[in-house]
Amino acid sequence: SGCASAWPEDWLGSDSRALGIATLLATTGLLIWTKLPTALIIFAIGSVLAVVEIVDTGATLSLEWIAVPVVAPTGSEWLEGTLQGALPQIPLTTLNSVVSVCALSVDLFGEDRAASRASVAWSV
Numbered sequence: 001s002g003c004a005s006a007w008p009e010d011w012l013g014s015d016s017r018a019l020g021i022a023t024l025l026a027t028t029g030l031l032i033w034t035k036l037p038t039a040l041i042i043f044a045i046g047s048v049l050a051v052v053e054i055v056d057t058g059a060t061l062s063l064e065w066i067a068v069p070v071v072a073p074t075g076s077e078w079l080e081g082t083l084q085g086a087l088p089q090i091p092l093t094t095l096n097s098v099v100s101v102c103a104l105s106v107d108l109f110g111e112d113r114a115a116s117r118a119s120v121a122w123s124v
Contacts, residue, residue, distance in 0.1 A: 014053045096123055 011017050023042060030038040073081065098120050105115040 014049055019049075094121075097124055 013019070024028055027038055027042055030041065043061075098117060101124075102115060102117055103121045105113075105120075109115075
């Protein structure tokens with residue numbers, strides 16, 4: 001229904017909007033005012049909350065191996081992947097390396113001694 005989002009159970013609890021908003025505010029605060037590893041802190045708190053939720057609901061946690069089938073592509077699939085995926089990526093990758101090397105040379109040697117785009121492009 002259209003009013004389903006107004007019910008309190010959506011806003012309260014361990015899997016709620018209030019917790020999401022609190023996490024957003026805590027993350028923003030940690031990023032702005034501290035140099036603590038914010039992602040690691042939020043991950044640890046989330047892991048603790050997940051374990052508490054599992055214990056409260058009485059659910060069991062079982063770790064199992066996931067069987068992922070190995071699929072070997074055929075020769076025509078390799079060719080199609082090369083022509084449609086790998087070759088079109090080469091110009092972008094080359095341009096990215098030129099931009100990165102030029103930016104690094106400015107950082108290391110300053111504007112007056114930095115490598116030119118043309119010289120880097122020809123060397124790549």
